[in-house]
Amino acid sequence: MLVNTHKLKNALFVAMAIMAVPLQAQQWSLQQCIDTAQVKNKMLQMSANNVSIGEQRHKETVAGLIPKVNINGDYKYYFDLPYQLMPMSTFNPSAPAGQFKEAQFGVAHNLNFNVQFSMPLFNSQVLGAMETTKIGGELSKLQLQKTKEQVFFDISNLYYNVQILQKQLAFIDSNLVNTSKLLSNMQLLKEQLMIKATDVTKVQLQLAQLTTQKEIVSSKIAQVLNALKFNMGIPINQPIEIVPSIEFKNTRDFATQTTVDIRLVETQNKFLKSELSTLKNSRLPSLSLYGTYGQTGYGYDVKPNDFLKFFPVSFVGVQLNYPLFNGTVTQRKINQRKLEISNSKLQLSLATEQNLMLIDNAKRTKFTAQQTVENTLAQIKLSQTVYEQTILQQKQGTANLTDVLLADNALRETQQNYLSAIIEYLKAELELKKLTGNF
Numbered sequence: 001m002l003v004n005t006h007k008l009k010n011a012l013f014v015a016m017a018i019m020a021v022p023l024q025a026q027q028w029s030l031q032q033c034i035d036t037a038q039v040k041n042k043m044l045q046m047s048a049n050n051v052s053i054g055e056q057r058h059k060e061t062v063a064g065l066i067p068k069v070n071i072n073g074d075y076k077y078y079f080d081l082p083y084q085l086m087p088m089s090t091f092n093p094s095a096p097a098g099q100f101k102e103a104q105f106g107v108a109h110n111l112n113f114n115v116q117f118s119m120p121l122f123n124s125q126v127l128g129a130m131e132t133t134k135i136g137g138e139l140s141k142l143q144l145q146k147t148k149e150q151v152f153f154d155i156s157n158l159y160y161n162v163q164i165l166q167k168q169l170a171f172i173d174s175n176l177v178n179t180s181k182l183l184s185n186m187q188l189l190k191e192q193l194m195i196k197a198t199d200v201t202k203v204q205l206q207l208a209q210l211t212t213q214k215e216i217v218s219s220k221i222a223q224v225l226n227a228l229k230f231n232m233g234i235p236i237n238q239p240i241e242i243v244p245s246i247e248f249k250n251t252r253d254f255a256t257q258t259t260v261d262i263r264l265v266e267t268q269n270k271f272l273k274s275e276l277s278t279l280k281n282s283r284l285p286s287l288s289l290y291g292t293y294g295q296t297g298y299g300y301d302v303k304p305n306d307f308l309k310f311f312p313v314s315f316v317g318v319q320l321n322y323p324l325f326n327g328t329v330t331q332r333k334i335n336q337r338k339l340e341i342s343n344s345k346l347q348l349s350l351a352t353e354q355n356l357m358l359i360d361n362a363k364r365t366k367f368t369a370q371q372t373v374e375n376t377l378a379q380i381k382l383s384q385t386v387y388e389q390t391i392l393q394q395k396q397g398t399a400n401l402t403d404v405l406l407a408d409n410a411l412r413e414t415q416q417n418y419l420s421a422i423i424e425y426l427k428a429e430l431e432l433k434k435l436t437g438n439f
Contacts, residue, residue, distance in 0.1 A: 027241045030159050033232055034152050040233025041151050047144040054140035058133040064126040067119035072294075076110040107300045114294020114313065121287040121318075128278025135271045142267055146260045149439045151231060153430060158228040160426045162242045164419055165221045170244075171415045172214045175408070178387070179207045182404060185395065199401045206405070246422060256359065257437035262351050269344040276337040279330055283323060291316035355435055362432040369425035376418035383411040 038044060081104040088095035120126060183203045189195045226236050234240075293314040300307050390407040393399035433439050 027243055029243055030156060033155050033159055033228065036234060037151055037155055037232045038148070041231065042233060043147055044144070044151060047140075047147040051137070051140045051144050054133070054137035058130070058137050061126065061129040061133045064123070064129070065120060067117060070116045070118075071114075072116060073113045074111075078106070078108045078110070081106050081108065107298050109297075109299030109301065109308070111297035111299070111310075112294065113297075114292050116290070116292050118288060118290040121289055122284075123286045123288070124281035124284045125278060125286070128274065128281055132271065132274045132278060135267060135274055138267050139264070139271060142260055142264050146264065149260055149434065152439050153434055155228065155231050156430055157427075158224055158231065159242060160246075160423075160430075161224045162221060162228065163244065163246050164423055164426075165217055165224065166242065166244050167246065167422075168415075168419055169214065169217050169221065171412075171419075172210055172217060175412060175415075176207070176210050176214065178391075178408065179203065179210055182391065182408075183207055185391075186401070195401070202401065202405065206408070246426075254432055254436040254438045259355060259435065259437040262348065262355065265344065265348045265351055269341065269348065272337055272341045272344055276334060276341065279334050279337060282330060285320055285322040288319050288321075289316075290319060359432065359435045362428045362435060366425060366428035366432060369421050369428055372421035373418065373425055376414055376421050379414040380411070380418055383407070383414045387411045 083102050083104055085100040086103050087097070088099040088101050089097070091101060183200070186195060186200045186203050190197060190200050225240065225242075229236055229238060229240065291314070294312070295310045296313050297308060297310040299309075387404075387407040387410075390399050390404050394401070394404050
């Protein structure tokens with residue numbers, strides 16, 4: 001029993017120790033953010049629903065060729081039976097021509113019940129609609145792909161922004177440490193009456209500016225993280241952390257593939273051609289098979305001659321419909337589609353040429369940014385060395401405060417140039433992936 005009590009105490013101690021450790025926010029990689037967005041992003045979910053809607057529309061048009069069966073029934077009670085005019089010769093053969101006698105036919109109670117069947121044998125508009133909705137489904141899938149591409153682009157951009165801001169925050173923290181040390185030295189020198197109070201004030205001002213800058217950058221990080229979580233489709237209050245290290249490396253050139261935008265233009269061209277073909281074929285006759293089987297009932301409710309009798313009625317037939325003239329409406333629509341197809345071809349050519357130009361520009365920007373990153377990284381190390389040497393010289397009395405501040409500004413300028421170069425590189429990398437169809 002003592003052993004069990006001892007084990008229970010150990011278990012409680014471990015549990016309390018675990019609870020005492022503050023919860024760490026999960027650290028997300030870029031790929032994890034993208035994978036989460038594929039499942040939870042609302043825009044992607046709506047685009048996927050649009051694909052399903054397109055599939056249902058195509059099935060709806062295909063159903064136009066399936067036979068249709070309707071059941072009809074009605075009951076009529078005539079307060080006044082309908083009249084017919086009959087020639088007088090029907091009742092009196094010697095009556096002169098052109099004279100008629102009114103007569104009422106039928107009974108007050110009339111019932112009809114029938115089953116109607118119809119099936120199109122040939123309908124060019126239904127066949128054309130089937131092809132058009134099929135291409136419309138392809139457009140919906142491409143639009144889903146474009147939405148995915150845009151969501152992935154936005155998430156990557158936001159992810160890199162957080163990393164850049166975190167790097168900037170790290171630089172600010174480093175500069176705060178340097179400035180705090182400098183302020184301590186300046187206060188010590190002022191106490192020894194070796195410098196003026198204005199020199200200390202200058203360093204205090206710089207420290208305050210860095211503190212304010214840190215608050216601004218921290219606020220920006222929170223805002224960009226919120227935008228990132230929104231695009232991922234997760235709650236804003238869910239804590240996440242971003243991998244701080246920026247994967248900056250000279251990646252190989254992306255193989256150029258047909259982009260979604262160009263495929264969209266190509267498919268839209270197919271869509272317009274399908275509509276044009278449907279319009280032309282709408283001049284063809286349509287042929288359908290139809291038939292009816294039912295019962296017609298007649299009733300009389302006055303005794304002793306009351307009765308209710310049903311008589312069968314059925315037929316089958318073929319119906320031909322030929323549009324002879326509709327006021328040139330179809331021709332005007334055909335002319336419109338031809339012009340739209342011409343514009344679509346021009347748009348495809350324009351999009352292809354523009355894409356090639358943007359790819360070349362992105363490659364040049366990426367190469368330049370890569371060189372700048374390497375150069376500014378070396379400049380940061382050099383500026384840090386200069387700053388440390390200037391601080392040492394200032395302690396030895398061979399350098400003044402102005403020299404220290406200039407060295408500090410040079411260090412911060414190289415840090416900012418380094419961050420700007422990384423931003424340009426990552427932007428060019430994202431653009432190149434998008435323009436070459438590698439998202």
